[in-house]
Amino acid sequence: MSQTGKKLLAVFRSSIGRKLLTGVTGLALVVFLLEHLYSNLLYFSTDPDAYNENAHFLISLDLVYVLELGLLTFFVVHIIVGVSIYLRKRKARPDGYAKYQSAGKPSRQSLSSRTMIVTGLVLLAFLVIHIISFKYGPGIEEGFVVTIDGEPVRDLKRLLEEKFQHPAYAFGYPFVMILLGFHLRHGIWSAFQSLGAMNPRLTPVVYTLGGVLAVLIAVGFLVLPLWIFFST
Ligand code: HEM
Numbered sequence: 001m002s003q004t005g006k007k008l009l010a011v012f013r014s015s016i017g018r019k020l021l022t023g024v025t026g027l028a029l030v031v032f033l034l035e036h037l038y039s040n041l042l043y044f045s046t047d048p049d050a051y052n053e054n055a056h057f058l059i060s061l062d063l064v065y066v067l068e069l070g071l072l073t074f075f076v077v078h079i080i081v082g083v084s085i086y087l088r089k090r091k092a093r094p095d096g097y098a099k100y101q102s103a104g105k106p107s108r109q110s111l112s113s114r115t116m117i118v119t120g121l122v123l124l125a126f127l128v129i130h131i132i133s134f135k136y137g138p139g140i141e142e143g144f145v146v147t148i149d150g151e152p153v154r155d156l157k158r159l160l161e162e163k164f165q166h167p168a169y170a171f172g173y174p175f176v177m178i179l180l181g182f183h184l185r186h187g188i189w190s191a192f193q194s195l196g197a198m199n200p201r202l203t204p205v206v207y208t209l210g211g212v213l214a215v216l217i218a219v220g221f222l223v224l225p226l227w228i229f230f231s232t
Contacts, residue, residue, distance in 0.1 A: 012081075015085070015088065016194070018081050018084065018085050019085065019190070019194040020194050020195065021077060021081045022078055022081045022082050022085065022190075022191070022194075023190065023191030023192070023193075023194040023195055024191070024195070025074045025075075025077050025078040025081070026078055026187050026188075026191050027188070027191050028074045029074055029075065029078060030184065030187075030188065030213075030217075032071055032074075033217055034217070037217060037220045037221060039051075039054050039055065039058070040220070040221065040224050041220065041224075042054050043157065043160065043224055044227075049146075049148055051156065051157045051160075052146055052148060052153060052154070052155060052156055052157050053148055055153075055154070055156045056148060056153040056154070059154075075127070079120070079124060082116070082117075082120055083117070083120075086116070086117040110185075110186065111182070112182045112183070112185040112186035113186040113190070115182060116183060116186055116187070119179045119180070119182050119183040120183060122176060122179050123176065123179065123180060123183060126176045133163060133169075134156070134159065134160075134163075137159055137163075138159065139154045140152060140153075140154055144156070144158055144159055146158070160224070160228060161228055161232050164224070164225045164228035164229050164232075165228070165229065165232065167229070169225060170225045170226060170228065170229035171225075171226075171229075173221075173222065173225040174222035174225055174226055177218045177219075177221045177222040178218055178222070180217065180218055180221070181214045181215055181217065181218030181219075182214075184210070184213065184214035184217060184218070185210060185211050185214040185215075187210075188209075188210035188213060188214060189206060189207050189210040189211075192206045192210070193206075
């Protein structure tokens with residue numbers, strides 16, 4: 001292996017390297033989430049075709065497979081490194097803490113930070129169910145079809161409406177979105193901290209902005225299932 005390769009491996013074996021890697025992949029996933037949220041909110045557009053048009057546009061991008069592969073890589077790396085950070089911590093302190101107490105200002109230890117592994121694993125389970133239900137759910141062949149600009153495309157809007165008629169989806173999704181909010185609240189702050197993008201004066205600002213963004217993303221996602229359940 002080259003000298004640079006060895007150096008890179010050493011960085012990612014170190015705990016700082018791992019935190020950096022979860023931070024960078026996590027922030028990339030936040031960018032994906034913001035794009036996904038924008039697509040979801042098109043459901044509320046006054047143009048009834050806006051949601052399906054956008055989904056069709058994304059799926060027909062030339063680079064769609066490259067983007068999907070990139071996304072999958074970010075998820076996989078984020079999960080593997082995140083779990084390994086947790087396992088290392090457990091090894092260092094197998095009994096955990098007898099009693100949790102806030103570690104005070106510089107540490108920012110909170111309910112969100114202590115539950116990252118739990119919220120992360122729930123999100124992983126959610127993702128598997130989510131991808132099976134929607135990405136690989138019924139399509140044109142099963143009759144979920146709508147004509148846009150004279151072309152038959154997959155009617156994802158109808159699929160959303162069918163899925164969120166079921167209480168398990170309509171209330172299960174918002175529950176998971178709240179956990180997503182907790183995960184992001186600590187994750188965004190922690191990512192900036194690992195990237196060294198914060199000097200002590202910026203810490204409170206980034207902490208607050210991370211919290212606000214986490215709440216906006218969680219609330220933005222959870223309105224759609226509830227709206228569909230109660231309005232259709
Ligand atoms: C109310 C919340 C959500 C709704 C209604 C929703 C809806 C959808 C739909 C309809 C698709 C299929 C798109 C297609 O096949 O063209 C999709 C794909 C996907 N969603 Fe969600 N989603 C939600 C939340 C989330 C969250 C919180 C995450 C991540 C933590 C997520 C991750 C994904 C991923 C990774 C894909 C596959 C993207 C791709 O392969 O291009 N979704 N979602």
